[in-house]
Amino acid sequence: MNDDVSIRMNNEDSLAPPASLFAPRPDKKGPKTISILLIMGSVLMLLVGWGDIQNSMAEDFPDADLDAILGNYQNQDINITEEEYQEYHDDVRDDGAYSVRGYSLMVGGALVLSGGFLLFRLNMLGVKLSLAGSIIGLLGGFGGTWMMVQVSEKMLPEEVTKITELMSYLCGV
Template structure:
């Protein structure tokens, strides 16, 4: 066979590129491990303390309301001056056809006292306020018991405040009319709404994961990695 008839077979070139250096993993070198707390929830210490301060301030407002209710419960008869101050604004806002007289308001006051509405709301809010103050202080100190006390106080305030307001409103429905009757109806709803908000605020540290971790650090969760 002549050289012209012979086929020239091209040589295959090495497709790999020589970079001039090589890397080799030491078999004795351990694999990189993730930090155990890489995805852990971080505790939030500011949230529970802020809630504690707000609960204490709210409890002071409830104490003021409780003081007024207990005073009304213990007052057998209101003076004409006191009744006049109470009726001055409501009577001035009507058209004169539904004005409440001093005798009518005194009758309502006696009925409200006999129903126990003032006593239930007053003493119930006192106990609720004390629980809220104690719970608020413990939340500031990041004590988990504070959240439970605050929830208990808010629940007690919601039940006693709403029930007492309904009793007073029942007496108002019987003996009052006009703007003053609407005032007691609004007071009932307002008391319920405020106590529901207080209950939600008190329960927030127990619902939020970061706040709960700050109150109960022993419940901390860490990432566990297992190697074969």
């Protein structure tokens, strides 16, 4: 090779600089950790969605759930009878709020679940599916809960409506 084209300086006899001790590598643990969190969150979305779908098909609100809800309200000195809450359930069911929230959470949860598994395999499609599922779940969940708040304003005490409204905001965040 010609001395005029060398990358070394004239009269430099030193060795080439050593290679980096820590070569940059793509991170594989981070996306896999995120995917595990996505899978666990999607299971929660699917369970809540399934519960809302069951409520949308039920004639009466389940007694076990009703006792827990009414007991919680009565501990806070809010008086609601079983008949009032059953009437609220009927109006929410007829309004379609359970269906909107349930089906959107089921579709969103399925997308997040499949996206989580794809992301675990380091497939970029998993990120897009998880994001789409999260947006669908957020919009449908918030919309369904907003519909429930509109019904509860007409039928239930103000405290219950406020609690439902605040929970919808907290779950939306």
